[in-house]
Amino acid sequence: MKSYEETLKLLQDKGQTQLLKYYDELSENEKEALLEQINNIDFDVIDAGIAAMGKNERGSFKPLKALRIEDIEKEKDKDLETGLDAIKNGKVGAMLLAGGMGTRLGSDDPKGMYNIGLTKEVFIFQRIIENLLDVVNKAGAYIELFIMTSDKNHDKTVAFLKEKNYFGYDEKHITFFKQEMAAATDRNGKIYLEEKGRVSTSPNGNGGWFASMIRTGAIERVKSTGIEWLNVFAVDNVLQRIADPVFVGATINHNCEIGAKVVKKAARDEKVGVMCLEDDKPSIVEYYELDDKMMDEIDPETGERAYNYGVILNYLFNVKALFRVADMNMPLHVVEKKIQYVDDKGAVVKPEEPNGYKYESLVLDMIHMMDSCLPFEVKRNYEFAPVKNKTGVDSVESARALCKENGIEL
Ligand code: UTP
Numbered sequence: 001m002k003s004y005e006e007t008l009k010l011l012q013d014k015g016q017t018q019l020l021k022y023y024d025e026l027s028e029n030e031k032e033a034l035l036e037q038i039n040n041i042d043f044d045v046i047d048a049g050i051a052a053m054g055k056n057e058r059g060s061f062k063p064l065k066a067l068r069i070e071d072i073e074k075e076k077d078k079d080l081e082t083g084l085d086a087i088k089n090g091k092v093g094a095m096l097l098a099g100g101m102g103t104r105l106g107s108d109d110p111k112g113m114y115n116i117g118l119t120k121e122v123f124i125f126q127r128i129i130e131n132l133l134d135v136v137n138k139a140g141a142y143i144e145l146f147i148m149t150s151d152k153n154h155d156k157t158v159a160f161l162k163e164k165n166y167f168g169y170d171e172k173h174i175t176f177f178k179q180e181m182a183a184a185t186d187r188n189g190k191i192y193l194e195e196k197g198r199v200s201t202s203p204n205g206n207g208g209w210f211a212s213m214i215r216t217g218a219i220e221r222v223k224s225t226g227i228e229w230l231n232v233f234a235v236d237n238v239l240q241r242i243a244d245p246v247f248v249g250a251t252i253n254h255n256c257e258i259g260a261k262v263v264k265k266a267a268r269d270e271k272v273g274v275m276c277l278e279d280d281k282p283s284i285v286e287y288y289e290l291d292d293k294m295m296d297e298i299d300p301e302t303g304e305r306a307y308n309y310g311v312i313l314n315y316l317f318n319v320k321a322l323f324r325v326a327d328m329n330m331p332l333h334v335v336e337k338k339i340q341y342v343d344d345k346g347a348v349v350k351p352e353e354p355n356g357y358k359y360e361s362l363v364l365d366m367i368h369m370m371d372s373c374l375p376f377e378v379k380r381n382y383e384f385a386p387v388k389n390k391t392g393v394d395s396v397e398s399a400r401a402l403c404k405e406n407g408i409e410l
Pocket of ligand 1: 097104
């Protein structure tokens with residue numbers, strides 16, 4: 001345990017002494033907790049994040065062909081058989097990314113606890129587990145489910161799922177683990193206090209999930225059960241098809257290290273990241289990186305736009321390939337967010353507008369670490385209903401409408 005003096009010295013070196021501003025007002029326990037928290041901060045993340053800002057150097061882009069719905073239909077029987085076989089043999093695990101804060105939705109509870117029901121309770125977690133159970137029942141075998149949480153929502157998530165009896169999932173096949181946290185700063189890189197005795201931290205993005213699996217030991221479950229593929233997915237898509245046997249089979253049969261579920265863009269300039277090749281490796285080109293020429297480029301074989309398929313955060317990763325890249329550094333993204341802080345007068349403020357930065361790594365950067373990728377088209381209205389906001393685009397309202405369209409009672 002480092003002393004006050006040692007901690008002060010560290011903060012002087014890092015230019016972050018504001019973190020001890022209210023130290024004298026704290027109880028002995030709070031003092032100890034704050035010193036420990038400060039000494040656990042990874043200051044390099046902040047320096048690296050700020051240094052990388054605005055320097056998003058990209059390689060040269062080329063189109064990457066997607067397996068379109070009509071192509072999928074042609075090889076469906078074979079892929080279904082391969083996929084179901086892999087699932088029956090326990091080679092596929094489901095990896096739920098549920099460590100995010102869901103700040104846009106504005107609920108203090110974990111996003112999965114959000115009730116989208118109208119006449120009855122339908123929780124987001126419930127929708128996900130029901131969809132996964134469809135495959136479990138079809139395959140006649142349980143799929144290992146991994147749930148990543150963070151310090152901010154772990155206890156509530158675990159308690160909620162237990163109270164709901166895991167919505168019918170066998171708890172023997174569920175493994176929880178926590179992701180890491182990163183300090184949050186103002187726009188000058190000064191770390192915020194979220195309370196007088198607590199540094200403001202937030203989950204370090206969804207890109208660290210495999211590293212966190214290794215660090216927490218959750219990976220032992222992957223190894224002991226012989227899982228070869230991990231289907232990574234977001235908590236907030238209430239129509240998500242997980243461990244979809246045809247998708248699994250197609251990724252295996254096309255000899256790809258990763259499969260990515262994609263949807264056709266709704267418009268040439270839709271604001272979604274699009275699958276592509278970057279320096280001949282799979283990647284995602286952001287909508288603001290697509291110039292007019294790329295936006296209008298046509299694939300001569302299909303007559304469709306060449307950059308036409310957006311990702312929906314549903315990826316099937318080959319575990320061997322994940323181990324191969326496990327030690328590689330991931331790019332850091334500095335994201336503007338609303339961050340609770342203690343103001344100059346010592347009052348806790350919950351801002352209405354973004355007031356600083358969080359430092360995150362993103363799962364989509366892992367795609368570029370893989371050698372080959374199969375973009376696999378799914379019907380947008382059938383598989384993509386993200387709940388990001390309360391109203392408007394990608395909201396509780398739009399997700400409810402899509403559930404209705406798919407005959408799901410709410
Ligand atoms: P989002 O990018 O929507 O972030 O996450 P968020 O934190 O949930 O929501 P906002 O931006 O604050 O409103 C996409 C997926 O990645 C997970 C989320 O739980 C969601 O499933 N995620 C995000 C993590 O698991 N960890 C993180 O640190 C961030």
